[in-house]
Amino acid sequence: MIxxxxxxxxxxxxxxxxxxxxxxxxxxxxxxxxSRQVRPGSLFAAFVGARVDGHDYARGAVEAGAVAVLAAxxxxxxxxxxxxxxxxLGALARAVVERLGATLVALTGSAGKTSTKDLIAQLxxxxxxxxxxxxxxxxxxxxxxTALRADSGTRQLVxxxxxxxxxxxxxxxxxxxxRIGVVLNVGxxxxxxxxxxxxxxxxxxxxxxxxPAAEEGGVAVLxxxxxxxxxxxxxxxxxxxxxxxxxxxxVRAENVRLNEAGQPSFTLRTPTGCSDVTLRLYGEHHVSxxxxxxxxxxxxxxxxxxxxxxxxxxxxxSRWRMEVTERSDGVTVVNDAYNANPDSMRAALRALxxxxxxxxxxxVLGEMAELGGESLAEHDAIxxxxxxxxxxxxxxxxxxxxxxxxMGAKNxxxxxxxxxxxxxTEAAIDLLRSxxxxxxxxxxKASRSVGLERIGQALLDGSGEGEVAAR
Numbered sequence: 274m275i276x277x278x279x280x281x282x283x284x285x286x287x288x289x290x291x292x293x294x295x296x297x298x299x300x301x302x303x304x305x306x307x308s309r310q311v312r313p314g315s316l317f318a319a320f321v322g323a324r325v326d327g328h329d330y331a332r333g334a335v336e337a338g339a340v341a342v343l344a345a346x347x348x349x350x351x352x353x354x355x356x357x358x359x360x361x362l363g364a365l366a367r368a369v370v371e372r373l374g375a376t377l378v379a380l381t382g383s384a385g386k387t388s389t390k391d392l393i394a395q396l397x398x399x400x401x402x403x404x405x406x407x408x409x410x411x412x413x414x415x416x417x418x419t420a421l422r423a424d425s426g427t428r429q430l431v432x433x434x435x436x437x438x439x440x441x442x443x444x445x446x447x448x449x450x451x452r453i454g455v456v457l458n459v460g461x462x463x464x465x466x467x468x469x470x471x472x473x474x475x476x477x478x479x480x481x482x483x484x485p486a487a488e489e490g491g492v493a494v495l496x497x498x499x500x501x502x503x504x505x506x507x508x509x510x511x512x513x514x515x516x517x518x519x520x521x522x523x524v525r526a527e528n529v530r531l532n533e534a535g536q537p538s539f540t541l542r543t544p545t546g547c548s549d550v551t552l553r554l555y556g557e558h559h560v561s562x563x564x565x566x567x568x569x570x571x572x573x574x575x576x577x578x579x580x581x582x583x584x585x586x587x588x589x590x591s592r593w594r595m596e597v598t599e600r601s602d603g604v605t606v607v608n609d610a611y612n613a614n615p616d617s618m619r620a621a622l623r624a625l626x627x628x629x630x631x632x633x634x635x636x637v638l639g640e641m642a643e644l645g646g647e648s649l650a651e652h653d654a655i656x657x658x659x660x661x662x663x664x665x666x667x668x669x670x671x672x673x674x675x676x677x678x679x680m681g682a683k684n685x686x687x688x689x690x691x692x693x694x695x696x697x698t699e700a701a702i703d704l705l706r707s708x709x710x711x712x713x714x715x716x717x718k719a720s721r722s723v724g725l726e727r728i729g730q731a732l733l734d735g736s737g738e739g740e741v742a743a744r
Contacts, residue, residue, distance in 0.1 A: 274421050276301045285368045286361035288353040300340050304421040313338035363448045366417035375427050381434045381480050382457025384617040385562045390433045391590040392566035396583045401428035411435035420449050436476045446483035454480040455494040459501040460616035474501040481509035494568045497522040516564040524568040526560050535628035548581035555595045556624030593726045603711040608729030609718045613641045615651045626662040629714040633665045639719025640674035656681025660691050667692035670701045702731045
């Protein structure tokens with residue numbers, strides 16, 4: 274973080290200082306919301322959660338080295354007290370970003386945000402010092418925390434923006450105004466909250482509306498293969514760059530193919546030339562993510578050969594996203610359990626089918642949350658897709674939504690043996706441990722709230738697993 278005195282921070286967030294002996298003391302370390310992450314020079318932001326009140330940890334944070342606490346009430350240690358800690362955190366992030374002089378790149382989409390963010394970061398750090406989110410810090414708290422990790426040496430800041438409704442991305446873009454905005458796709462994630470894909474498109478398009486005009490350097494990077502994204506060109510004053518496999522795309526993939534492990538190769542074609550790419554990531558859906566990253570890197574001056582090399586060397590930085598591990602007995606575990614929606618579920622299943630050619634394949638799936646009235650149809654459709662892709666066995670884990678997955682598979686199948694429904698993760702683990710054979714490929718995927726990553730980890734614990742193939 275850029276060094277700021279407590280007096281400066283209090284002014285920025287419109288706060289009152291309490292128990293601060295020297296207002297000129299500077300915050301130099303990271304801003305954190307978990308007292309266990311405090312380092313000397315930190316500012317600890319105390320949030321009241323559903324189970325934990327951060328104010329209860331204020332004294333421990335200061336004892337661990339925090340200069341002060343950003344709080345909603347006096348806490349008996351140096352503190353800046355504000356009416357709303359979340360809003361104050363956002364105001365502080367905006368002030369820091371304004372002083373940075375860095376190029377801000379923001380991206381959004383219904384699927385692939387985190388993987389694409391990781392790719393963009395790995396490309397841009399080859400150009401200049403770059404800061405990006407760890408994991409999926411893409412909301413009103415996570416985005417400011419990422420911005421506040423930037424310091425005077427930061428030249429590029431990559432930000433992921435999520436939305437649960439209209440106006441959310443507009444607010445995030447006000448906190449951290451981007452010069453380059455990327456929209457990956459408009460799918461069905463959170464469709465229950467939004468009410469339809471058109472409403473999702475309206476929310477995602479708030480990013481391109483926030484960009485500066487073309488003459489001021491604004492660039493909207495849009496997916497040419499998604500009609501709802503492509504239409505956002507009319508909503509921005511920024512210059513538009515299209516990526517995808519469509520002929521009109523400025524940055525496009527040609528001759529896309531998958532190797533036996535399910536890793537894609539393609540020819541990257543840009544206005545400045547072309548070069549071959551072979552990704553270390555798994556699944557054809559990563560081609561689109563890679564093209565988005567390539568478009569951003571090109572805009573920031575990276576040559577096409579350098580982009581292709583960087584993409585070919587890039588790995589998966591965030592956990593539980595197509596995290597592939599080969600066990601010593603030849604069982605391959607694909608832990609993609611961080612989150613799920615119908616679009617990402619279809620992409621993961623197609624990747625499983627590609628990876629498992631000639632091998633037994635298992636799809637261990639759970640609920641896709643926040644689908645509202647579409648939930649039955651979407652879960653049924655995913656169950657049917659499992660059978661159509663010739664996945665050997667579906668293990669549907671959980672309650673009603675899992676039963677719908679199981680129903681779809683059995684209705685699509687011929688013998689009723691294509692799927693089994695189990696009540697919880699423990700039952701799934703017992704089933705898999707008893708039935709897996711050397712050489713099998715197992716995909717584990719569900720919404721984050723289901724916690725299916727425990728299944729992936731259980732299949733590896735004590736198994737003498739090999740190295741993770743892609744991170």
